Amino acid sequence: MLFLHFNSLKSFHAITMNKLLLLFVLLPSILISQNPVKINLLFESEAPDSCQLYVNYYAIEEYNTTISSKVFEGECKFSIPSENKTSASLHYKKKQINLYLEPGDAITIKIGKDTSQHGFVFSGQGAQQNAFLTSFYSEFKSNFDKELVKQKMVSTPIDAYEMYLFRERRKQLEFYNKQDQSSFSNGFKNFLEQTIRYCYFSSLISYPIVNANQANTILRVNALPEVMLDGLSSKLFDDGALINSQYCDFITNYIVYFTSKANDFNKFTDYNISIEKKVTTAKKELNGKTQVWYIANFLNSECDKLSSFTVKHVYAELKNIEHDGTYSQLTKNKCEARIKAKAVTSIEKTKTQKDVKNENTKNPFDGLTLKDINGKTFNPKSIEDKVVFVDFWASWCGPCRQEFPASKALHERFTEKQLKNIVFLYISIDGNEGSWRNAVNQIGMKGLLLHSPGDWSSPIVNYFGINSIPRYMLIDKTGKIIDTNAPRPSSGDVIYNAIMKLLN
Numbered sequence: 001m002l003f004l005h006f007n008s009l010k011s012f013h014a015i016t017m018n019k020l021l022l023l024f025v026l027l028p029s030i031l032i033s034q035n036p037v038k039i040n041l042l043f044e045s046e047a048p049d050s051c052q053l054y055v056n057y058y059a060i061e062e063y064n065t066t067i068s069s070k071v072f073e074g075e076c077k078f079s080i081p082s083e084n085k086t087s088a089s090l091h092y093k094k095k096q097i098n099l100y101l102e103p104g105d106a107i108t109i110k111i112g113k114d115t116s117q118h119g120f121v122f123s124g125q126g127a128q129q130n131a132f133l134t135s136f137y138s139e140f141k142s143n144f145d146k147e148l149v150k151q152k153m154v155s156t157p158i159d160a161y162e163m164y165l166f167r168e169r170r171k172q173l174e175f176y177n178k179q180d181q182s183s184f185s186n187g188f189k190n191f192l193e194q195t196i197r198y199c200y201f202s203s204l205i206s207y208p209i210v211n212a213n214q215a216n217t218i219l220r221v222n223a224l225p226e227v228m229l230d231g232l233s234s235k236l237f238d239d240g241a242l243i244n245s246q247y248c249d250f251i252t253n254y255i256v257y258f259t260s261k262a263n264d265f266n267k268f269t270d271y272n273i274s275i276e277k278k279v280t281t282a283k284k285e286l287n288g289k290t291q292v293w294y295i296a297n298f299l300n301s302e303c304d305k306l307s308s309f310t311v312k313h314v315y316a317e318l319k320n321i322e323h324d325g326t327y328s329q330l331t332k333n334k335c336e337a338r339i340k341a342k343a344v345t346s347i348e349k350t351k352t353q354k355d356v357k358n359e360n361t362k363n364p365f366d367g368l369t370l371k372d373i374n375g376k377t378f379n380p381k382s383i384e385d386k387v388v389f390v391d392f393w394a395s396w397c398g399p400c401r402q403e404f405p406a407s408k409a410l411h412e413r414f415t416e417k418q419l420k421n422i423v424f425l426y427i428s429i430d431g432n433e434g435s436w437r438n439a440v441n442q443i444g445m446k447g448l449l450l451h452s453p454g455d456w457s458s459p460i461v462n463y464f465g466i467n468s469i470p471r472y473m474l475i476d477k478t479g480k481i482i483d484t485n486a487p488r489p490s491s492g493d494v495i496y497n498a499i500m501k502l503l504n
Contacts, residue, residue: 035083035103037126041076041090044112051076051092055101059242060297063330085187087243098137099130100191129188132179136192139175143168143199144246153203153210161207162228169200194244201236202250204228205257212267221265224257239289251294255281272310272465273485275302279314283321292318296327300334307465308341309364313481315339363479368459370427373440373449383448387502388423388475389486389495392466394430394455395439400470404443406489411446413496421477421503423448429458429469476502 041051048071055065069076076092082103090097090109097109097120105126111119122131142148153161176192184192205224212221232254241247259274259281260267268274275298282294295318303311315335319328332339363380370378391407393400411424424447430436436451452460460466464473464484472495474486482502487495 037078037080037082037101037103038106039078039080039090039099040108041071041092042108042110043071043074043076044110047071047074047076048092051078051090053078053080054089054091055080056087056243056245058327058330059248059293060300060330062300062334085191085243087191087245098133100126100133100188102126102185102187128183129185132184133188133192136172136175136195140168140172143172143203149203150210153207154214158207158222158224158228162204165200165203169196172196172199190240191244194238194241195246197236198241198244198246198250201232202246202253205232205250206253209253209256209260219267221260221267223261223265234285237286237288237290242289242293248293248297251286251290252297255285255294258285270465270467270471270485271305272307275306275310275314276484279317283317292322292327295321296331299331303331303335303338306338307463308338309464310484311335311338311341313484364475364481368452368463370450370452370460372451373437378448378450383423383425383475384479385477386421386423387477387499388425388473389499390425390427390473390475391489392427392429392460392464392469392471392473394428394469395435396430397469401439401443403470403489404445406492408444408446410489410496414499418503422499425450427452427460429453429455429461431455474498474502 039053050068050070053067053069055067057063057065067078067080069078080088080101082101085100085102088099088101090099092111099107106124107126107130108123110121110123112121120131120134122128122134137144142152152164156164173196176196181189208222208224236250238247255278259278262281263277268277278298279295282291282298286294295314299311299314299318306314315328315331318331319325322328363384365378365380365383368380372378391400391403393403395401407424411419414422426445426447427450428436428439429452430439431453433451433453436453440449452458454461470488472483472486472488473481474483474495475481483498487498489495
């Protein structure tokens with residue numbers, strides 16, 4: 001873990017004010033590091049004006065600790081308070097040097113035209129392993145360049161691609177094992193082995209997703225042959241590997257693949273549902289810091305694209321599983337506007353103390369103004385402590401109306417006693433109130449009938465991020481949405497058993 005102390009700032013030539021403020025706000029305490037990492041760059045010619053060091057503190061690129069240092073007399077210096085091993089990258093002009101750092105490292109990098117094969121000469125503590133790391137990335141550049149990897153995927157059949165990955169992994173291991181490792185720390189050895197391991201599995205498991213996304217007309221993802229997944233297990237999950245970008249890529253691709261599998265390898269047509277399902281998969285498959293990191297990273301990168309409801313829901317999940325609040329605070333800063341967004345109501349009203357209290361409840365319909373079939377304003381409290389099956393529909397939606405006979409049959413499967421604890425909630429988005437009322441009478445609907453007018457501009461559509469109907473949601477007795485894309489009434493026993501499970 002990295003900490004900044006005020007006295008250490010004297011060693012920095014410059015640091016961005018935004019990053020500095022973020023560090024002071026988020027770091028749990030301010031400590032003087034006993035083993036700072038020191039890095040010196042010596043330019044023999046054509047020195048740049050400044051250099052930048054990006055330290056991988058959160059494993060989210062946007063929040064890397066960024067330090068800038070001006071070049072003085074051909075030299076660029078960095079001193080980083082450090083408590084744990086981490087990874088970093090040095091940038092100057094348009095070049096980059098990837099580094100593995102441990103407390104106490106003191107690395108000098110001489111940069112010139114003829115100093116070595118790569119233009120760098122390393123010396124000092126931690127130098128030999130970082131020199132090897134530079135050679136390793138240079139030797140296997142095509143394995144770590146995402147654009148080159150993607151091109152290989154879309155141009156190679158899966159069997160041939162899997163064999164290619166196997167050969168590349170073997171080459172990487174041979175290159176590594178031929179090296180004199182006597183000067184390598186155990187931490188560095190582990191880092192290199194992680195790089196090789198996760199590069200292989202990340203590239204393999206992302207193959208079907210990349211190819212499916214490449215062809216927009218394909219509505220399904222082709223599953224990998226089971227024999228190729230033999231090496232995948234929970235043993236691959238390692239919180240300590242979060243400093244390794246290959247591990248982060250692997251976790252991201254792993255969740256995408258197994259979320260797709262849970263959806264029978266059908267592509268998602270609703271982006272908000274896709275996100276919700278990925279979070280569900282992450283909660284099921286991952287644990288510890290890896291789970292927290294994945295949800296935070298995903299929310300951080302996607303919050304601008306999601307409905308305010310989905311952002312709030314995912315953020316609540318993150319806060320619930322994180323103990324120290326570090327990632328929750330980061331994502332709150334990034335997604336604050338979406339987290340604070342209120343549901344857009346169809347009728348403006350003045351807040352009362354009761355309204356303010358309701359805003360803090362877990363009822364997903366708080367803040368929405370909806371009218372029932374009798375013209376009365378819907379009170380969200382009326383459905384609390386009950387299992388709620390929500391049906392979003394419209395009179396002009398043929399598939400919606402086709403589901404109503406099955407919906408009626410589902411309703412009739414429950415006893416009167418059970419129905420006292422179930423709410424069948426039908427929310428129409430019809431733009432015309434008359435059309436809604438006529439459809440209700442024609443169909444003979446039973447349940448709680450609400451109207452959120454506006455068609456695709458309906459407040460309920462905007463809030464929940466709905467882009468297709470019919471759409472169903474299942475809510476438990478505590479007000480928690482169990483499934484934002486619940487099975488249809490026509491699924492028969494599937495939806496019946498899901499509701500029965502929540503009743504018990």
